[in-house]
Amino acid sequence: xxxxxxxxxxxxxxxxxxxxxxxxxxxxxxxxxxxxxxxxxxxxxxxxxxxxxxxxxxxxxxxxxxxxxxxxxxxxxxxxxxxxxxxxxxxxxxxxxxxxxxxxxxxxxxxxxxxxxxxxxxxxxxxxxxxxxxxxxxxxxxxxxxxxxxxxxxxxxxxxxxxxxxxxxxxxxxxxxxxxxxxxxxxxxxxxxxxxxxxxxxxxxxxxxxxxxxxxxxxxxxxxxxxxxxxxxxxxxxxxxxxxxxxxxxxxxxxxxxxxxxxxxxxxxxxxxxxxxxxxxxxxxxxxxxxxxxxxxxxxxxxxxxxxxxxxxxxxxxxxxxxxxxxxxxxxx
Amino acid sequence: xxxxxxxxxxxxxxxxxxxxxxxxxxxxxxxxxxxxxxxxxxxxxxxxxxxxxxxxxxxxxxxxxxxxxxxxxxxxxxxxxxxxxxxxxxxxxxxxxxxxxxxxxxxxxxxxxxxxxxxxxxxxxxxxxxxxxxxxxxxxxxxxxxxxxxxxxxxxxxxxxxxxxxxxxxxxxxxxxxxxxxxxxxxxxxxxxxxxxxxxxxxxxxxxxxxxxxxxxxxxxxxxxxxxxxxxxxxxxxxxxxxxxxxxxxxxxxxxxxxxxxxxxxxxxxxxxxxxxxxxxxxxxxxxxxxxxxxxxxxxxxxxxxxxxxxxxxxxxxxxxxxxxxxxxxxxxxxxxxxxxxxxxxxxxxxxxxxxxxxxxxxxxxxxxxxxxxxxxxxxxxxxxxxxxxxxxxxxxxxxxxxxxxxxxxxxxxxxxxxxxxxxxxxxxxxxxxxxxxxxxxxxxxxxxxxxxxxxxxxxxxxxxxxxxxxx
Numbered sequence: 001x002x003x004x005x006x007x008x009x010x011x012x013x014x015x016x017x018x019x020x021x022x023x024x025x026x027x028x029x030x031x032x033x034x035x036x037x038x039x040x041x042x043x044x045x046x047x048x049x050x051x052x053x054x055x056x057x058x059x060x061x062x063x064x065x066x067x068x069x070x071x072x073x074x075x076x077x078x079x080x081x082x083x084x085x086x087x088x089x090x091x092x093x094x095x096x097x098x099x100x101x102x103x104x105x106x107x108x109x110x111x112x113x114x115x116x117x118x119x120x121x122x123x124x125x126x127x128x129x130x131x132x133x134x135x136x137x138x139x140x141x142x143x144x145x146x147x148x149x150x151x152x153x154x155x156x157x158x159x160x161x162x163x164x165x166x167x168x169x170x171x172x173x174x175x176x177x178x179x180x181x182x183x184x185x186x187x188x189x190x191x192x193x194x195x196x197x198x199x200x201x202x203x204x205x206x207x208x209x210x211x212x213x214x215x216x217x218x219x220x221x222x223x224x225x226x227x228x229x230x231x232x233x234x235x236x237x238x239x240x241x242x243x244x245x246x247x248x249x250x251x252x253x254x255x256x257x258x259x260x261x262x263x264x265x266x267x268x269x270x271x272x273x274x275x276x277x278x279x280x281x282x283x284x285x286x287x288x289x290x291x292x293x294x295x296x297x298x299x300x301x302x303x304x305x306x307x308x309x310x311x312x313x314x315x316x317x318x319x320x321x322x323x324x325x326x327x328x329x330x331x332x333x
Numbered sequence: 334x335x336x337x338x339x340x341x342x343x344x345x346x347x348x349x350x351x352x353x354x355x356x357x358x359x360x361x362x363x364x365x366x367x368x369x370x371x372x373x374x375x376x377x378x379x380x381x382x383x384x385x386x387x388x389x390x391x392x393x394x395x396x397x398x399x400x401x402x403x404x405x406x407x408x409x410x411x412x413x414x415x416x417x418x419x420x421x422x423x424x425x426x427x428x429x430x431x432x433x434x435x436x437x438x439x440x441x442x443x444x445x446x447x448x449x450x451x452x453x454x455x456x457x458x459x460x461x462x463x464x465x466x467x468x469x470x471x472x473x474x475x476x477x478x479x480x481x482x483x484x485x486x487x488x489x490x491x492x493x494x495x496x497x498x499x500x501x502x503x504x505x506x507x508x509x510x511x512x513x514x515x516x517x518x519x520x521x522x523x524x525x526x527x528x529x530x531x532x533x534x535x536x537x538x539x540x541x542x543x544x545x546x547x548x549x550x551x552x553x554x555x556x557x558x559x560x561x562x563x564x565x566x567x568x569x570x571x572x573x574x575x576x577x578x579x580x581x582x583x584x585x586x587x588x589x590x591x592x593x594x595x596x597x598x599x600x601x602x603x604x605x606x607x608x609x610x611x612x613x614x615x616x617x618x619x620x621x622x623x624x625x626x627x628x629x630x631x632x633x634x635x636x637x638x639x640x641x642x643x644x645x646x647x648x649x650x651x652x653x654x655x656x657x658x659x660x661x662x663x664x665x666x667x668x669x670x671x672x673x674x675x676x677x678x679x680x681x682x683x684x685x686x687x688x689x690x691x692x693x694x695x696x697x698x699x700x701x702x703x704x705x706x707x708x709x710x711x712x713x714x715x716x717x718x719x720x721x722x723x724x725x726x727x728x729x730x731x732x733x734x735x736x737x738x739x740x741x742x743x744x745x746x747x748x749x750x751x752x753x754x755x756x757x758x759x760x761x762x763x764x765x766x767x768x769x770x771x772x773x774x775x776x777x778x779x780x781x782x783x784x785x786x787x788x789x790x791x792x793x794x795x796x797x798x799x800x801x802x803x804x805x
Contacts, residue, residue: 007347007348008369009369009371010394010801011391011392011393011394011397011496011801012347012393012394012395012801013391013393013394013496015394016395016438016496017394017495017496019442019478019482020481020482020485020495021482022479022482023479025474025475025478026474026478027469027470027474027475027478036469040343040469041343041344042343042344042346042442042443043343043344043469044344044468044469045446045467045468045469046343047339047341047342047343047344047790048339048340048341048342051341051343052341075370078634083636084369084370085348085368085369085370086368087368088340088341088342088348088349088366089338089339089341089350090341119391120373120391123376124375124376125378128372128375129371129372163391163497164394164497219714219716220502220507220714220716221502221505221507221508221712221713221714245489246488246493246495247482247485247486247487247488247494248483248489249486249489249490250488250489250490250492250493251494252493252494252498252499253493254489254493254508255491255493255494255499255500255507255508256493256506256507256508256509257493257498257500257507260499262497268388273381273383273384274381274383274384274386274387274499275383275384275387275499318509318712318713319509319511319709319710
């Protein structure tokens with residue numbers, strides 16, 4: 001599978017993240033899975049005219065490729081000119097390159113939430129950049145390529161959303177496409193591969209005991225659950241961050257800070273401060289996905305009243321002050 | 334005189350275009366264009382102040398933590414908050430991990446592949462260098478990618494993930510390291526040290542850190558089988574120790590409490606005065622006005638400005654363009670090896686690369702000391718109140734140089750947010766007095782155009798540019 005990669009209104013962080021792929025070296029892993037980069041702006045040799053020749057040949061159908069990966073929002077401004085990003089050396093808007101190349105690719109992958117939905121670039125008040133995703137404006141289908149876009153394989157844009165993307169999300173999706181193709185039923189309604197977006201960030205969260213008992217962190221660095229006070233959206237965000245660790249053993253929650261739902265369209269403008277949970281009458285507005293509100297309130301009240309002292313005390317400090325009791329044989333303490 | 338436009342420059346972070354005026358195959362004048370505009374300074378306006386911690390890392394996927402640290406410092410300044418000792422150590426460790434990983438990525442994946450170009454076929458070092466460093470195919474990638482990924486596992490412990498962490502807070506870090514994790518951090522650092530000593534240097538880090546002059550360095554490298562010596566051989570053969578000089582005016586914000594802030598010019602070190610910084614928008618597609626200090630700075634798009642050629646502002650210190658980066662940091666810190674390089678030939682492609690790799694040898698042992706100094710059980714984060722009216726400045730060093738954030742808060746919301754990134758300094762356009770930026774100076778006189786060796790490519794990448802930061 002030949003991959004052509006372009007970058008635009010983003011930070012390049014999805015590529016930087018992808019390079020952390022492990023345990024095998026990224027290039028070896030992809031090569032052995034039959035995937036090669038025809039051109040990648042951060043990794044390939046070709047520069048200047050050589051690079052433009054590759055892109056032009058691909059856009060004109062003279063050079064075959066399979067997958068177009070785009071990293072970064074599409075900047076259509078000012079006034080529809082695309083001048084906020086003219087691709088260096090070409091004088092042409094990056095959006096035009098993407099439109100031309102998307103027609104030639106078997107699959108189009110949006111790498112990261114910027115590319116999928118617009119991300120922070122689309123979030124300046126009034127969106128003067130006229131930024132959008134490849135096939136979405138935040139939650140609304142459309143974007144640069146339009147809601148009706150389908151690749152020759154019959155797929156919409158595959159949105160590997162995340163800010164940044166986990167290396168495994170990108171590598172696994174590309175490898176699945178190379179191995180057996182992708183079908184519409186492999187994606188959710190926002191175009192995300194179910195292989196990583198089929199569950200919630202909450203699943204596997206190391207703070208689950210605190211969540212169960214609603215033993216909540218009150219300030220940054222506390223060990224407790226971050227949902228009630230510190231803005232955590234792990235119970236609503238679609239991704240496997242606590243099952244598939246980041247950088248060896250990490251995740252946002254394991255790092256001690258809230259999930260800001262970076263795989264969701266519109267995450268960048270939550271309507272409240274990122275690190276605070278908005279509440280109505282003391283109850284968080286954003287309840288866990290699929291959880292009936294009345295039950296949540298009732299269970300929360302019950303579990304709070306049943307919280308063990310260890311969990312309650314440890315929740316509001318940055319290292320455990322009470323360790324789990326040790327039961328000894330014979331029923332003693 | 335003919336003009337050529339060079340771009341895209343891949344293997345730089347983000348998009349870059351350079352226009353070169355040529356006569357007789359040599360660059361007479363260079364104009365550096367950052368062709369992408371992003372507008373993060375506007376995104377911040379009206380937000381809750383602490384939202385900056387979630388937003389600014391996303392300016393840059395390669396200096397994400399540096400952006401976090403600058404914002405956290407500016408917010409701490411506004412709050413009058415001092416991080417806890419553990420918080421300071423954790424932040425040093427997180428920043429050093431990113432900065433050193435960036436040095437490694439730059440050397441192996443961005444910079445060295447140019448030496449594998451067919452244009453150099455026949456040079457005595459070419460076959461070996463091409464085998465090891467060819468883009469995507471070279472055998473070094475199989476060594477360096479796991480070493481880099483392993484080193485960044487420090488972030489899994491210290492920051493949850495990289496890039497784009499929220500762990501760095503004004504009062505320190507959200508992530509208290511346990512006694513057991515402290516042992517694992519040390520093990521991970523040992524693994525990285527082992528890679529550097531075996532593959533990059535072919536010698537102990539201490540021996541590299543103690544080199545005091547260019548001649549001693551070249552003698553040390555002679556016949557040594559490792560990647561840094563291979564670079565020195567190729568760069569020496571191509572004369573890259575004498576190419577790529579700007580004006581040898583260096584600036585650093587200071588880093589980790591071990592490298593001081595300062596400026597350096599013509600052999601004279603001086604204190605850094607944050608009030609002497611301003612930004613000029615004359616040649617940027619931005620509304621024009623007097624140069625402004627970033628605390629009063631504005632970013633207003635004027636996309637049709639005829640005299641403009643870039644989205645990048647022109648930062649100046651006391652009215653002058655300054656070079657930032659590892660070379661500037663080490664010259665200002667007085668490291669004898671880089672002082673010797675600059676005394677002989679000024680800044681060069683070779684000196685910039687040597688400074689970067691020297692930092693790997695200098696900082697990994699410091700990281701080991703910081704991990705030893707962590708006190709599990711003591712606080713990693715101090716807490717304070719965010720005032721409704723305040724201003725703050727955060728000055729840090731990213732891998733590629735000095736990064737500053739200036740913010741003001743009014744009625745509990747961000748009223749103004751201005752950023753000067755390292756590559757804004759290095760790839761600055763001309764200003765109202767037509768003074769070129771450092772890269773624009775460094776390219777003058779180089780061979781370019783049809784049939785020329787890729788010298789321009791080496792000089793551009795020797796700055797380790799990050800264009801996405803530049804145009805934030």
